[in-house]
Each structure stands twice: as C-alpha cells, then as structure tokens.
Amino acid sequence: MNGRRFRAIIRDQKILLIILAIALVLAVVRPVFISAENLFNILFQVSITSIIGIGMTFLMIGADFDLSVGSNMVFATTVAILLQGSGLGAGIAAAILASTVAGFLNGVFVAKLRINSFISTLSMMIFLRGLVLILTNKQTISGSSDALFSFGYGNLFGVIPYPVVLAAALLVLFALVLARTVLGRNLYAVGCNEKAARMFGIDVAGLKIFAFSLTGFLCGASGIVLLSRLNSASGTYGIDTNLDVISGVLLGGISLSGGEGSIFKAFQGILLLGVLSNAMILLHVTPYLQQVIKGLMLMTVVSLDSYQAKAAAFR
Amino acid sequence: MKLQNLLRREAILAVFIVLFVICSFFVPSFFTARNLINILKQSAIIGLVVAGLTITVIAGNVDLSVGSVVSFAAVIALTYTHADLSQTNISMTAQEGRPLLALAFSLPFLMGAAVGLINGLIISRFQANSVIITLGALSAVRGGALLVAGGKVIYGVKNPVFAALGQAQLFTIPVYVFIFVAACIVLELLLRRTSFGRYVYLIGANLKAAIIAGVPVARVQILTFVISGLMAAFAALILVARLNTASGLIGNGWEFDAVTAVVIGGTSLLGGRGSVIKSFQGAILVTMIINAMVLLNIPSSYQYVAKALIILTAVLIDIRTRREAA
Amino acid sequence: MGKFSRASGCVLALLLCAGLAFAGGAAEAKPAAEAGGQSTVALMWGGTDAPFVGPHIRSFTETMEKAGYKVVVPDSKWDPAKQSTDVDDMIAMKVDLICLVPVDPLAIIPALKKAKVSGVPVMTINTEADKSANEYIIGFSGVGAYEQGLVASELLVDAMRGKGNIAVVEGVSGFNVCVLYAKALDDTIKKKKAAISILAVQPTNWSPAEATKITEDYITRFKNMDAIFAHDDYIAGGVIVALKEAGIKPGQIKIVGVGGTGDALQAIKDGWMFGTVQQSPITEGAFEARRALEFLKNGKLEPFYSIMDNPRIDASNVNKYKAEF
Numbered sequence: 001m002n003g004r005r006f007r008a009i010i011r012d013q014k015i016l017l018i019i020l021a022i023a024l025v026l027a028v029v030r031p032v033f034i035s036a037e038n039l040f041n042i043l044f045q046v047s048i049t050s051i052i053g054i055g056m057t058f059l060m061i062g063a064d065f066d067l068s069v070g071s072n073m074v075f076a077t078t079v080a081i082l083l084q085g086s087g088l089g090a091g092i093a094a095a096i097l098a099s100t101v102a103g104f105l106n107g108v109f110v111a112k113l114r115i116n117s118f119i120s121t122l123s124m125m126i127f128l129r130g131l132v133l134i135l136t137n138k139q140t141i142s143g144s145s146d147a148l149f150s151f152g153y154g155n156l157f158g159v160i161p162y163p164v165v166l167a168a169a170l171l172v173l174f175a176l177v178l179a180r181t182v183l184g185r186n187l188y189a190v191g192c193n194e195k196a197a198r199m200f201g202i203d204v205a206g207l208k209i210f211a212f213s214l215t216g217f218l219c220g221a222s223g224i225v226l227l228s229r230l231n232s233a234s235g236t237y238g239i240d241t242n243l244d245v246i247s248g249v250l251l252g253g254i255s256l257s258g259g260e261g262s263i264f265k266a267f268q269g270i271l272l273l274g275v276l277s278n279a280m281i282l283l284h285v286t287p288y289l290q291q292v293i294k295g296l297m298l299m300t301v302v303s304l305d306s307y308q309a310k311a312a313a314f315r
Numbered sequence: 316m317k318l319q320n321l322l323r324r325e326a327i328l329a330v331f332i333v334l335f336v337i338c339s340f341f342v343p344s345f346f347t348a349r350n351l352i353n354i355l356k357q358s359a360i361i362g363l364v365v366a367g368l369t370i371t372v373i374a375g376n377v378d379l380s381v382g383s384v385v386s387f388a389a390v391i392a393l394t395y396t397h398a399d400l401s402q403t404n405i406s407m408t409a410q411e412g413r414p415l416l417a418l419a420f421s422l423p424f425l426m427g428a429a430v431g432l433i434n435g436l437i438i439s440r441f442q443a444n445s446v447i448i449t450l451g452a453l454s455a456v457r458g459g460a461l462l463v464a465g466g467k468v469i470y471g472v473k474n475p476v477f478a479a480l481g482q483a484q485l486f487t488i489p490v491y492v493f494i495f496v497a498a499c500i501v502l503e504l505l506l507r508r509t510s511f512g513r514y515v516y517l518i519g520a521n522l523k524a525a526i527i528a529g530v531p532v533a534r535v536q537i538l539t540f541v542i543s544g545l546m547a548a549f550a551a552l553i554l555v556a557r558l559n560t561a562s563g564l565i566g567n568g569w570e571f572d573a574v575t576a577v578v579i580g581g582t583s584l585l586g587g588r589g590s591v592i593k594s595f596q597g598a599i600l601v602t603m604i605i606n607a608m609v610l611l612n613i614p615s616s617y618q619y620v621a622k623a624l625i626i627l628t629a630v631l632i633d634i635r636t637r638r639e640a641a
Numbered sequence: 642m643g644k645f646s647r648a649s650g651c652v653l654a655l656l657l658c659a660g661l662a663f664a665g666g667a668a669e670a671k672p673a674a675e676a677g678g679q680s681t682v683a684l685m686w687g688g689t690d691a692p693f694v695g696p697h698i699r700s701f702t703e704t705m706e707k708a709g710y711k712v713v714v715p716d717s718k719w720d721p722a723k724q725s726t727d728v729d730d731m732i733a734m735k736v737d738l739i740c741l742v743p744v745d746p747l748a749i750i751p752a753l754k755k756a757k758v759s760g761v762p763v764m765t766i767n768t769e770a771d772k773s774a775n776e777y778i779i780g781f782s783g784v785g786a787y788e789q790g791l792v793a794s795e796l797l798v799d800a801m802r803g804k805g806n807i808a809v810v811e812g813v814s815g816f817n818v819c820v821l822y823a824k825a826l827d828d829t830i831k832k833k834k835a836a837i838s839i840l841a842v843q844p845t846n847w848s849p850a851e852a853t854k855i856t857e858d859y860i861t862r863f864k865n866m867d868a869i870f871a872h873d874d875y876i877a878g879g880v881i882v883a884l885k886e887a888g889i890k891p892g893q894i895k896i897v898g899v900g901g902t903g904d905a906l907q908a909i910k911d912g913w914m915f916g917t918v919q920q921s922p923i924t925e926g927a928f929e930a931r932r933a934l935e936f937l938k939n940g941k942l943e944p945f946y947s948i949m950d951n952p953r954i955d956a957s958n959v960n961k962y963k964a965e966f
Contacts, residue, residue, distance in 0.1 A: 038733040045726045109627070114638070116585075119578050119630045122571070123623040130619025138616060138815040142747040142771075153755055229725055232747035235616070235815040237721055243450065250447035257444075281730055287689035287716035288461040288563075295455025299437060299448055306443035343862060349887075350861045357854045457690075466695020467966065468875055470904055482886075489886075558849050560878055560904065562692045565850065609858040612841045615814045 055215030063258025070241030076223025096220035103216015107209030152228030191258025367546025375586025385566030388423035431544025435537030461563030481556030519586025700926030790825025805867030852879030874900035903964030916955035
C-alpha cells in the first residue's frame with residue numbers, strides 16, 4: 001500500500017521531484033544555489049515565461065497553441081514606449097490593449113476562419129515582428145522615464161522581486177479560473193472532444209477566442225515587465241520566447257492534443273527549465289554542452305512521462 | 316463543373332499560378348530564365364527537408380529536429396572532406412591525411428538516420444508527443460554540432476567529387492534541382508504505391524483504427540522519422556558542397572520554414588492528409604513570394620508584414636475552397 | 642501490475658543518479674570554484690553559437706586561466722531579456738568581474754545599473770553599450786563597430802572610386818552592429834561627398850546560405866550593381882558563391898566584408914573580394930582578457946576606453962596577414 005502510494009507520488013509529482021533533486025545536489029556542491037538571492041533570481045527568470053505560460057496552458061487545454069507570444073510581448077513593449085508621451089499609464093494601457101487585440105485576432109483566425117493555429121499564429125508572429133521593426137525604424141528605442149525601474153528591479157519586503165509577485169498572483173488567479181469555474185470546465189471539454197462539446201451547447205469558438213485573447217493580454221502584461229527590466233524595445237527581442245514557453249508547458253505534462261493539464265503543472269515545467277539553466281551556469285557547464293543536456297533532459301522526462309501514462313492506461 | 320472541382324482540389328496550385336502571373340507582369344526581371352532557375356535553386360535544398368518532413372506530418376507527427384540535423388550533418392561532412400590539409404589555409408579540424416570522402420558521404424546519413432531512429436523509437440514506443448521530443452532533439456543535436464565544430468566555421472577542401480554535388484549543372488540548371496525533383500517523385504511514389512504509404516495515411520488519419528487493423532504502427536512511425544532525418548542530412552550535403560563552409564549555426568530555423576511549406580501545401584498537422592507534391596508547391600510558393608519581394612526591393616521590415624499576410628491568405632483560400640468542396 | 646511503475650521508478654532513480662554523477666563530476670573537475678577562493682570572471686556574450694564567438698571564448702578563457710582565473714560563460718541566446726537575468730546570476734555568484742558584450746546597447750543599461758549597485762564591476766567588451774551606461778561600467782575594450790564600419794565604408798568608396806551603386810547584405814535587421822555599420826556607411830558617403838547610392842539592404846540572419854539567395858536576386862534585379870557590402874566575411878563567402886554561379890568574373894563586382902577570415906584573405910588574393918576589416922576573435926579575446934587582468938590586479942582600469950585597431954586589408958597588404966580563423 002505504502003509502496004503504491006510512493007509510486008503514485010513519483011508518477012504524479014515527477015517534475016517537482018526532479019527539481020528538488022537538482023536543488024539538493026546543487027545545495028551541496030554549490031551552496032550559493034540556495035541563497036535567497038539566487039532562488040529569487042530563478043523565480044524572476046521564469047516570471048515572464050510563467051505569465052505567458054498561463055495563456056499557453058489555456059490554449060493547449062483547448063488543443064491550440066500560439067507561436068506569436070514573443071513578438072506580441074515585444075509589440076506591447078514597443079507600443080508602451082511610443083505612447084508614453086501621453087502618460088506612462090496611458091502607454092501601458094494601450095500596449096496591453098494592442099496585445100489583447102492581436103491575441104483576439106489569432107482567436108478569430110483559428111475559431112472563425114478555421115485556419116490551424118500553427119499558420120495563424122506563425123503569420124501573426126511574422127506580422128508583429130515586421131510591425132515592430134517598422135515602428136522602431138529597425139533600431140532600438142528606449143523609454144524616457146525610469147519610473148518602471150523600481151518595479152523591474154524592486155523587491156517586495158526587500159527580497160521578492162515585484163515581477164515574481166505579479167506572476168504568482170496571476171498564476172493563482174488563473175489556476176482558480178481553470179479549476180473552479182464553468183469556463184474552465186468547458187475548456188477541458190472542448191479540448192477532450194470538440195464535437196461533443198459543441199453538441200452540449202458549449203460556445204466552442206467563443207471559448208477559443210477567449211483563450212487567445214487572454215494569451216494576448218498576458219503577452220501585453222509580460223511586455224510591460226520586459227519594459228520595466230530593459231527600458232527599451234527593438235525587433236530583435238524575444239525571438240525564442242515562444243519555444244521557451246511551449247517547451248516548459250509541454251514539459252509540465254500538458255498535452256498538445258488538449259483536454260488535460262493544469263496551470264501549476266505548466267509552471268513546474270517552466271520552473272524546471274529555469275532551475276536547470278541556473279544549475280548549469282553555477283556548475284560551469286560550457287554553453288554547447290548546456291544545449292545538449294537541456295535537450296536530453298527534455299527527451300528523458302517526457303519519455304518517462306509518456307511511458308508512465310501508457311503504463312497507467314494498461315492497468 | 317470539372318474545372319471547379321479541379322480548382323478546389325488544387326487551390327494552392329491555383330494561388331501559385333495567379334501569383335506567378337501577377338509577378339511576371341509587375342515584378343522587374345521576375346520572368347527571366349535566370350530568375351526562374353533561381354527560384355528552383357532557392358527552394359531545392361530546403362525542399363529536400365520539406366519532402367522528408369511531409370511524410371512524418373502525414374503520419375500525424377512533426378519533426379522539429381531537422382534544422383539541427385542539417386547543421387550537424389554539414390559539420391560532419393566538411394570535417395571529413397579534409398582530404399588534404401595542405402590545401403586549406405588553416406587546419407580547422409584534427410582530421411589528417413588521406414581522403415575520407417566515403418566517411419564524408421556516409422556519416423551524415425548515419426547520423427540523420429540515428430537521430431530519426433531515436434526520435435521515432437521514443438515517440439512510437441512511449442506514445443510521446445512528437446513536438447516536445449523533437450524540440451529536445453533540436454536542442455541536443457545543435458549542441459552536438461556546435462561541440463563538434465568547436466563553435467567555429469569549418470571550411471571544406473575543394474574536393475571535385477564532393478563539390479560536383481553542389482556545383483555541377485545540366486542544361487544550365489544545377490544538378491541538385493533535378494535531385495530535388497527526383498526525390499519528391501520517389502517519396503510521392505512511396506506514399507502512393509506501397510503498403511508503407513498506405514499505413515502512413517492510415518496512422519495519421521486514425522491511430523486507434525490503425526492499431527486495431529494490425530498496422531505495424533511503431534515500425535512505420537520510426538521509419539517516417541528516419542526518412543525525415545535522412546532527407547535533412549541529404550540537404551546538408553548539397554548545401555555544404557555548394558557553400559564549402561559549415562558551422563553550428565547553419566540550418567538554424569529551417570524547421571519552421573519547412574513546417575510552414577508543408578502546411579501551406581495543404582498537409583494537415585493533424586495527419587492523414589497531404590502529399591509530397593503539395594508540399595513541393597508550398598515550398599516553391601514561399602520561395603517565390605520572398606524572391607518577388609527582394610526583386611521589388613521591399614525593405615525587410617515590410618517584407619515580414621507582407622509575407623505574413625500572403626501566407627495567411629493563401630491558406631485561407633485553400634481552406635475555403637476545400638470546405639466548399641466538402 | 643506494478644511492472645511498469647517499478648520500471649519507471651528505476652528509470653527515475655537512474656536519471657537522478659546520472660544527475661548526481663554529472664553534477665559531482667562537474668564539481669570535481671573544477672574543485673576550487675568557491676571553496677578554494679579562486680577568482681572567477683564572467684564572459685557574457687550575447688549568444689555563443691555564432692562562428693566568431695567560439696574562438697573568442699577559447700582565446701579569452703585561455704589567457705584568463707593562465708593567470709589563474711576561472712571563466713564562466715552564460716549563454717544569453719541573443720535575447721536581451723535573458724542577458725539581463727544572466728547578469729543577475731553573475732551578481733548572485735559574486736564573480737570578481739563581468740566582461741560583457743551587450744546584445745542590445747540600451748536594454749542592458751538597467752542590468753548594468755544593478756551590477757554597479759551590487760558592487761560587481763562590469764567591463765563592456767567587443768561592442769559598446771550606449772554612452773549613457775558609462776557611469777555604471779569600469780570601461781570598454783574592443784573594436785568599436787562604428788569605427789569598423791567606417792573602415793569598411795572607406796574600402797567601398799575606394800573600390801568604386803567614389804561613384805556607383807552598392808547593395809548591402811546585412812546581418813540581422815535592427816541588430817546593434819548592423820545598425821552601426823549602416824550608419825557608418827551613410828556618414829562616409831556624406832563626408833566624402835561620393836556619388837554612391839545604396840540599391841538595397843536585405844537581412845541574412847548571418848547565414849551564408851541566405852546571403853547566396855539574396856545575392857542571386859540582386860544579380861537578377863540590379864544590372865548596375867558595382868559593389869556589395871557584406872556585414873561579415875562568412876556571409877561574404879555566400880555572396881561569392883552566387884557571383885561565381887552567375888558567371889561573374891572576380892573583381893567585376895567589388896565585395897567588402899568584415900573579419901579577415903582565412904577564406905576572405907584567400908578571396909582577396911584571388912581578386913574575389915576587394916577588401917575586409919581585420920577583426921580576429923583570437924587576438925581580440927586575448928586583448929580583452931589582458932585588460933580584465935589589468936583591472937583585477939590594480940583595482941582600476943586606465944584608460945576608460947581601449948579600442949583595438951581596425952586594420953584595413955586589401956590586395957596591397959593581404960600577404961602580411963596570416964589566416965587565424
């Protein structure tokens with residue numbers, strides 16, 4: 001009985017266990033790893049991917065995904081900088097609105113025009129990248145005020161970086177939305193079986209458009225976090241953000257075919273990538289080897305996950 | 316009526332022809348023999364990757380490791396064409412002595428097949444998600460390429476046999492264009508005329524039904540990944556034969572360009588539908604769009620915007636006509 | 642029943658053991674990291690996969706290690722946001738000095754400010770950050786992309802004898818170095834009052850294969866193209882492939898690159914390239930490492946700027962240069 005429960009824990013909390021194992025090893029060989037500064041650095045490093053990861057989880061539960069998140073984030077940063085002349089608040093609001101609209105359009109392409117999410121969001125990614133290059137005139141533009149510096153580099157109670165606080169709040173909020181509301185339940189239903197969901201009278205298109213708009217909104221929020229950190233924008237920012245988010249969320253065990261997953265699972269996946277990257281830097285692993293290890297890690301964990309899922313299905 | 320049906324079935328071809336005619340009239344120097352050959356040249360090498368990837372996608376998976384396989388294969392190939400170090404300016408690798416052409420030709424293929432085999436084994440045996448597994452492979456293989464190349468550029472020796480692969484011409488058209496066309500035909504026949512091909516469609520359309528029907532699912536899936544790995548290695552050989560340099564950065568982002576061409580061609584990412592010939596059209600369509608924009612001298616930032624809109628429109632037309640047909 | 646989960650448990654255990662072994666191995670290989678008090682220097686490139694970066698890292702690391710320092714190399718993947726968080730990591734590790742190549746001249750400023758506040762000195766290398774960052778750093782050593790662009794532009798003007806048409810094959814649209822090269826070219830044309838117009842600028846993502854494609858299209862489109870400015874010698878190689886295949890003779894279209902790779906030196910000898918600007922990653926890495934060592938020894942860096950020469954290489958002096966990379 002005990003053994004079975006132990007195995008169940010291993011099966012269900014695999015990512016968490018691996019994170020803990022890495023942490024344990026690092027704490028021994030590199031004590032600096034468990035310094036508060038380093039731990040909050042890691043949380044900070046994953047805060048942007050976590051915020052976008054929330055939206056990506058919503059999408060993947062509904063069997064969609066979004067490749068335009070990085071471009072959309074930088075788009076928000078750019079809009080905020082360009083419009084800050086009429087007040088920082090107005091710039092931020094306009095930026096988030098612009099990103100939400102881009103997300104909404106993705107939703108319309110996918111849900112109404114029935115273009116698959118790969119092509120819709122890829123086009124949006126290229127489009128927004130071009131738009132940012134045009135808006136910035138192919139240069140780096142910078143924010144005029146340092147007003148956001150105290151947000152990007154400030155800490156709550158002197159230790160917790162504000163972006164981490166923001167990410168945590170959003171994670172909890174949307175985890176509740178997903179787990180406790182009709183909207184969340186319907187989303188799982190759509191991901192499991194779109195046709196059946198439609199027959200039960202669920203507004204499938206509406207839900208999908210909502211999930212894409214939410215992702216756009218969260219990209220906007222991330223764009224503001226980015227602004228607070230970099231105080232600048234250019235068309236060369238955020239190129240790999242989409243793959244970072246998608247690999248993290250998938251690593252957390254959310255399936256691309258929809259119908260399963262949770263916000264916290266996704267966060268664990270993203271956190272694992274952050275911890276791994278930090279650990280490899282602390283261990284002085286050379287960059288090329290870092291890529292090899294990260295790749296093999298992804299493959300191993302996901303195979304293990306799938307293997308166990310298959311085994312569970314056998315039982 | 317018949318024409319209508321044809322249009323519906325061949326929407327992307329129709330889009331291609333319409334754009335082609337428009338470009339011929341309005342884009343300077345577009346409709347010249349040299350430029351048309353250029354478009355073929357520019358689509359051929361990545362086209363080999365696209366052709367291989369199509370089969371994987373029809374079987375319901377996707378292989379994102381192909382771009383990295385291109386770089387790893389390129390690095391290996393050039394490392395072993397160092398037939399005679401005295402001909403190079405610099406000794407970029409530790410390879411010494413005699414011609415190792417046989418290795419230069421075979422090792423990249425072995426590596427491509429091995430990566431495909433590992434991807435395929437994991438994905439078929441554990442029913443793992445192909446996106447994340449091949450994303451992992453993308454990272455690992457590129458890291459491997461950078462390690463082998465030492466983060467530098469490797470220059471090849473101008474070995475005549477090897478160079479011919481990238482530089483020989485037939486009727487002023489490079490030989491590799493013919494290789495590309497031939498590869499597409501062979502792969503298309505493989506899909507249409509063999510039981511392997513039937514299995515690929517069946518697995519992509521309905522995995523459960525395929526298992527119940529006794530299709531050797533694992534073996535077929537593995538083979539699709541091996542094919543995409545092999546085709547990526549093949550593309551890499553031609554690429555380095557032509558450019559004579561390789562680095563861990565070569566082929567960067569090709570996975571996305573290749574998947575885009577496959578999807579524009581009308582092959583569904585859900586599997587079960589599509590063909591190599593369609594992907595061929597997709598690849599040439601994308602190349603033609605970019606070619607026309609460069610000829611029109613559109614600034615790169617506006618090119619991004621235009622490219623996005625054209626891809627979206629082309630796919631939208633394809634989807635619309637297909638739905639009307641259904 | 643339990644077969645699968647037992648097996649998976651074993652796999653997990655194995656994985657953890659492997660993790661432990663790898664971590665332990667890494668720790669063993671570099672024993673003195675924190676315990677022995679050996680000093681560490683961070684070398685922060687924007688990304689590590691570009692061909693120039695590999696030899697630079699090796700040369701920099703060798704010089705530092707000979708002097709008894711350890712070098713840690715994070716990989717920022719050409720992402721300004723990642724680079725700024727990597728700076729956080731280096732601050733947490735309490736490295737003795739950060740040598741940093743900014744991915745973006747403006748985006749890095751807040752991170753430099755934080756480093757300054759946290760008491761970790763930063764020297765920018767290779768490419769400068771925006772001048773407004775100077776109050777946060779101890780100095781700059783490197784080549785000066787703008788100055789380099791000026792040398793390349795002069796080569797172009799000379800190659801064309803002051804008049805004609807240039808097509809540009811650039812690295813990445815909006816990338817710091819490319820912006821500076823473009824500015825240098827504009828400024829040079831204006832300053833020399835040359836009758837030179839720029840026909841087109843297209844990005845290659847630093848890929849020789851893309852450079853070949855774009856050059857093919859340039860050849861088709863522009864019958865009046867006199868010169869091509871390639872933003873580095875690797876993509877200049879791609880340009881030459883396209884010219885060769887189109888049956889164009891060496892020197893018919895003048896090519897200018899940046900770098901001085903073995904391939905480029907050969908191309909200058911063969912007449913394919915008009916010239917290039919010398920920038921050896923090996924010389925540069927050692928140069929910047931020596932400046933870092935100077936600071937670590939004296940606790941200050943004099944002078945603030947130390948900019949390497951950007952020698953111009955053309956047919957007249959190409960034989961003086963050895964192929965280093």
